[in-house]
Amino acid sequence: MLRKPATLKDVAALANVSRATAARALNSYGYVGDETAQKVHAAAEKLGYRGNRLAQALRNGQLPIVGCILGDIQNPFFARIAHDIEALARECGYNLVIGSSEEELGQEVSLLESLQSLSIRGFIVAPTSAESNAHLLRLIAENVPLVLIDRVAEGVDCDSVVVDNEGGARKAVEYLIAMGHRRVGLLQDDMRIFTSRERMSGYRAALAAGEIAPDDRMVSVSQSTVDHAVDATIRLFSQKTPPTALFTVDSLMTQGALLAFRSMGISIPHDVSLIGFDDFNLATFTDPQITVVSQPVAEIGRAAARLLFDRLSGKSGQPQKFRFETKLIVRGSVSRRRGV
Amino acid sequence: MLRKPATLKDVAALANVSRATAARALNSYGYVGDETAQKVHAAAEKLGYRGNRLAQALRNGQLPIVGCILGDIQNPFFARIAHDIEALARECGYNLVIGSSEEELGQEVSLLESLQSLSIRGFIVAPTSAESNAHLLRLIAENVPLVLIDRVAEGVDCDSVVVDNEGGARKAVEYLIAMGHRRVGLLQDDMRIFTSRERMSGYRAALAAGEIAPDDRMVSVSQSTVDHAVDATIRLFSQKTPPTALFTVDSLMTQGALLAFRSMGISIPHDVSLIGFDDFNLATFTDPQITVVSQPVAEIGRAAARLLFDRLSGKSGQPQKFRFETKLIVRGSVSRRRGV
DNA sequence: AGACAATGTGAGATCGATCTCACACATATT
DNA sequence: AATATGTGTGAGATCGATCTCACATTGTCT
The missing domain is CATH 3.40.50.2300 (Response regulator)
Structure with a gap:
C-alpha cells in the first residue's frame, strides 16, 4: 500500500497549471496570479505535498x-x-x-x-x-x-x-608540584591526538619549571575508554616506585583511574593525588570530590x-x-x- | 579556487566514451570491453571521481x-x-x-x-x-x-x-516496601512519555500490592534534566511529611535527587532510601553506591x-x-x- | 491607434547518475 | 546464404525541483 509522496507535478496537475507556475506559487517568486496561487496552495495542501529536498539539493x-x-x-x-x-x-x-x-x-x-x-x-x-x-x-x-x-x-x-590544553595541563601539574609531588604520573591517550600532545607538553613544561626530570615510567598510554584506562592505571601503579600524584587527560580516563584505585585499595588523596582534565558529572559526587581542569x-x-x-x-x-x-x-x- | 567535483560526464569525456558506457564500466554491469573499462577506470582515477550520492539517490x-x-x-x-x-x-x-x-x-x-x-x-x-x-x-x-x-x-x-519498565519499577518499589517504607516518593518526567507512564504504573502496582494508598503528594514531576530534578526533589522533600524513600525514573533525575539531598543535608540511606531507574557511571562512585534498576x-x-x-x-x-x-x-x- | 511596459503562464533545459532501448558488428547455427 | 545469438556502444528518458526564456494578455501612455 505504498503511496509515493506527492511531487510538484502532481500538484501542478491537480491545480491545472504547469510545473513552473506551481513552483512559483509555492516558493513565491516571479509573477503568479492570486487565484492561481490559491489553487496551487490548495492542491499542495490536499496532496500533502512536501518538496523533495534531494531534488532541490541536486539542482542547487x-x-x-x-x-x-x-x-x-x-x-x-x-x-x-x-x-x-x-x-x-x-x-x-x-x-x-x-x-x-x-x-x-x-x-x-x-x-x-x-x-x-x-x-x-x-x-x-x-x-x-x-x-x-x-x-x-x-x-x-x-x-x-x-x-x-x-x-x-x-x-x-x-x-x-x-x-588551552597546554596551559590547563601545566596549571594542573604545577599545582601538584607546588603541593610537594615530584613523581607525577600522566595517563594519556594516543599521541597522534592533538589534545594529547598539547596536554603532554603542558605536563612536560610544568615538570621542567619544577626542575623535575621527565621519566617515562611515570607515563601510561591507553585508549580513551574507562576499561582501558583502568588497565593503564593499574600498570602505572604496580611499579616499585609508583607516582604520588596522577594527571589524567580526559574524563573517561579519570573514571578509569578512580576505578583502578578503588580496586587496588589506593585511597585518594591519602595515597595518591589526582587531577583530571575536563570536568564531569561524577567529579562532585565522589568522596573526596575530584579536582579538575575544566573547559567551557x-x-x-x-x-x-x-x-x-x-x-x-x-x-x-x-x-x-x-x-x-x-x-x-x-x-x-x-x-x-x-x-x- | 573552487574546483567542482568530477562528474560521470567528465570521466566519460576523458575516456572518450558515452556516459552510459562509463557507468557500466564503473558499476560493472552489462557488457563493456576490457580495454574500454580500463580507460574509464583510469579516467575516473585521474579525475578523482566520486559518484554523487545525491543524484543516485534521486534516481533510485x-x-x-x-x-x-x-x-x-x-x-x-x-x-x-x-x-x-x-x-x-x-x-x-x-x-x-x-x-x-x-x-x-x-x-x-x-x-x-x-x-x-x-x-x-x-x-x-x-x-x-x-x-x-x-x-x-x-x-x-x-x-x-x-x-x-x-x-x-x-x-x-x-x-x-x-x-520492561513496569516490571522494573515494580521490583524497585516492592523492594522499598519490603524494606519497611510506606511513604515512597516518585520522581518522574512528563506523563506523555511512554516510559514515564509505564514506570508510574509499576510504582502504582507495587503500592497496591503493599496495600498502600497512592498519594499525589508523594509524586513530583519534572523535565528530565539534572537541574529540574533538583528542584522537583526539593519540592517533594520540603513537605511536612516527606517520603522516606524515593524512586527516580531515569539517571539524570537520580543525579538531580542526589544533588538535592546533599544541598538539603539529607543523607542516604540514613534519612532517605533511593532507587534509580537506569544504571549509570556515577552510581558506583557515590558513598553509598546507588541501588538501581538496570536495563541492557x-x-x-x-x-x-x-x-x-x-x-x-x-x-x-x-x-x-x-x-x-x-x-x-x-x-x-x-x-x-x-x-x- | 500604436508602442511599450507590467503581469501571468508554459515549454524545455538543467543538476548527475542510471537504465532502457536501439543499433552496430561479430560469431555461431541451420 | 540466411538467420540467430552474443557482445559492445551511444542516444535519450528518467528521477523532482527550479530557472530561463519565450509567448500571451492586459493595461497605460503618447
Whole structure:
C-alpha cells in the first residue's frame, strides 16, 4: 500500500497549471496570479505535498546537512558538543549527520568521503590525527567549509575551536608540584591526538619549571575508554616506585583511574593525588570530590557551529581560530606531600 | 579556487566514451570491453571521481541514510544507543542523521518531516508522546521503515525495542516496601512519555500490592534534566511529611535527587532510601553506591538497528516487538525502615 | 491607434547518475 | 546464404525541483 509522496507535478496537475507556475506559487517568486496561487496552495495542501529536498539539493548543488565527525559520542564532552551543534543546526534549517571516528584515521577519512559525496555543505571535525591530514586539506582545496573542534591539525588552515590544553595541563601539574609531588604520573591517550600532545607538553613544561626530570615510567598510554584506562592505571601503579600524584587527560580516563584505585585499595588523596582534565558529572559526587581542569564545554560546540554557519552564509575572510581558557577547579583530590 | 567535483560526464569525456558506457564500466554491469573499462577506470582515477550520492539517490528514490530521533543525546542512555546505531549503520554503508526532539512533540514532528523530505530510508525514533502519533502513523502508511526505541506509541504497529519498565519499577518499589517504607516518593518526567507512564504504573502496582494508598503528594514531576530534578526533589522533600524513600525514573533525575539531598543535608540511606531507574557511571562512585534498576543498554541500540536494517534489506512480515528484562541491582542506597 | 511596459503562464533545459532501448558488428547455427 | 545469438556502444528518458526564456494578455501612455 505504498503511496509515493506527492511531487510538484502532481500538484501542478491537480491545480491545472504547469510545473513552473506551481513552483512559483509555492516558493513565491516571479509573477503568479492570486487565484492561481490559491489553487496551487490548495492542491499542495490536499496532496500533502512536501518538496523533495534531494531534488532541490541536486539542482542547487548543496544539501542542507552538516556533517560532524567526533571521536565518540559516548564521551560526555563530545555528547554535549554534538547536542549544541544539532540545536543550532536545527535553528538554521539544517540537519546534522553524526559520525564516530572511534579515533581511527581510516574511519575518519572514509566517513568524510562518504559524506562529501552527499554534497554535504560543511563539516565540523575533531581530527583523529594531528599529522595525517591530506583528507582535510582536500576539503579546503575544494572550498568546503570546515571547522576543526577540540583539536587542530598541522598545516590545516581553517576555522577552529580549541581550548588551552597546554596551559590547563601545566596549571594542573604545577599545582601538584607546588603541593610537594615530584613523581607525577600522566595517563594519556594516543599521541597522534592533538589534545594529547598539547596536554603532554603542558605536563612536560610544568615538570621542567619544577626542575623535575621527565621519566617515562611515570607515563601510561591507553585508549580513551574507562576499561582501558583502568588497565593503564593499574600498570602505572604496580611499579616499585609508583607516582604520588596522577594527571589524567580526559574524563573517561579519570573514571578509569578512580576505578583502578578503588580496586587496588589506593585511597585518594591519602595515597595518591589526582587531577583530571575536563570536568564531569561524577567529579562532585565522589568522596573526596575530584579536582579538575575544566573547559567551557557549553561554548565550544556553539562557537564551532556559529563559525560553520557563518561560512555557509557566505562570510569569507581569514580563518578564525578560537582558543578558550581552561580553569583549575580545586576540590579535594589533591593533598600535600610531606617528606618523601 | 573552487574546483567542482568530477562528474560521470567528465570521466566519460576523458575516456572518450558515452556516459552510459562509463557507468557500466564503473558499476560493472552489462557488457563493456576490457580495454574500454580500463580507460574509464583510469579516467575516473585521474579525475578523482566520486559518484554523487545525491543524484543516485534521486534516481533510485532512496538515500542511504537512516534518521534517529531521540530525546537528548546528552543522556548517557541515549548516547550509548546513538553510538551503537551509528556503528551498525556504518557497517551497512549507511550514514546516520541524529535529531534531538528535546522531548517536544512539535520538534519531533518537524524533524521527521524534514528528514522524510530527504528521502531518508528509515527511522529509529524514541517518541516524545505515547498518544500523539499521527506523524508516526503516516510514516507507516507510506511504508517507511520505522523502529520505535525505548518507548512505543499507542496504536502504532511497527518494530519496537523497549524494556520492561513496569516490571522494573515494580521490583524497585516492592523492594522499598519490603524494606519497611510506606511513604515512597516518585520522581518522574512528563506523563506523555511512554516510559514515564509505564514506570508510574509499576510504582502504582507495587503500592497496591503493599496495600498502600497512592498519594499525589508523594509524586513530583519534572523535565528530565539534572537541574529540574533538583528542584522537583526539593519540592517533594520540603513537605511536612516527606517520603522516606524515593524512586527516580531515569539517571539524570537520580543525579538531580542526589544533588538535592546533599544541598538539603539529607543523607542516604540514613534519612532517605533511593532507587534509580537506569544504571549509570556515577552510581558506583557515590558513598553509598546507588541501588538501581538496570536495563541492557548495550543491546537496545543494536537490536533496534538490526530490526531497521532487516526491513531495509527487504524483510517483511509482522512487526517485531522486543521487550528486554530489567534487573534490580542492590547496592547501598536503601536501608530498612523501622517503626515510623 | 500604436508602442511599450507590467503581469501571468508554459515549454524545455538543467543538476548527475542510471537504465532502457536501439543499433552496430561479430560469431555461431541451420 | 540466411538467420540467430552474443557482445559492445551511444542516444535519450528518467528521477523532482527550479530557472530561463519565450509567448500571451492586459493595461497605460503618447
